[in-house]
Amino acid sequence: MSKESQMRAAINQKLIEMGERERLKELLRAKLIECGWRDQLKALCKEVIKEKGIENVTVEDLVAGVTPKGRALVPDSVKKELLQRIRAFLAQHST
């Protein structure tokens, strides 16, 4: 188990050090904007704000109200593409 967690930590570190994590983040962001996910989530945010009132809304309110739906709303194609890239990276750098 510890070996596994060690390996994971090592790969995570590589991911960050090589800048791959940033690239993946940017890619994900671009894809999500393209497919309209961002606008959907903004609409959800508006609902939360109208519910809680502009003055009182906090980051936690938004996060709690929006994140679970956000995860669910990511289209499968976007997920697939990113998984592909992640797997490729792991395959290259796991040894």
Add this chain to the structure above:
Amino acid sequence: MKMEDVSLSSMDNSKMEGFAQEILSDLVEDACLGLCFEVHRAVKQGYFFLDDTDQESMKDFEIVDQPGVDIFGQVYNQWKNKECVCPNCSRSIAASRFAPHLEKCLGMGRNSSRIANRRIASGNNTNKSESDQEDNDDVNDNDWSYGAEKKAKKRKSDKNPNSPRRSKSMKHKNGRLKRRNELEKISTSKKAEPQSAPTHYVIVMDQW
């Protein structure tokens, strides 16, 4: 040995898959949080709801999709057939021809100066024989504008290489005319002048 290797790699594969999913969900959560922070800041700074307008204004400025009319609802063929009166020659001109007509009528714009130059050039070519009896001034005028375009082009090409020199030599001439005259008086031989022009300059430089 082989068996262990195979089992190790297969275990790694499913673990790897789980690991990849974990990484993906981390990235998605980053994206969500990022959005929440942006929205929260926009709300607190007051610019989140800026692009919302009330229903009435939305209807007023809706895109128009009728034939014969542009997206703002304005007719765009209206002005083709109208006629305008030229303020210069008081003629009635069609709207689409109005601008070029004004250019020529007022004598401004690129083409009108070219046409005018051409007219002058061709006009003087025919007028030269007539004006021989008039003053020298007019003859000089003819010289100036005779073949005006050719001379103009020639002068342009002459101007660049020679103009700094010309102005310099003019300065020199003006400044040193006096000295030269003095030197002429001093020097006895007149023939020596043109030959020893360079030496003259040398003398002048020393005295400077």
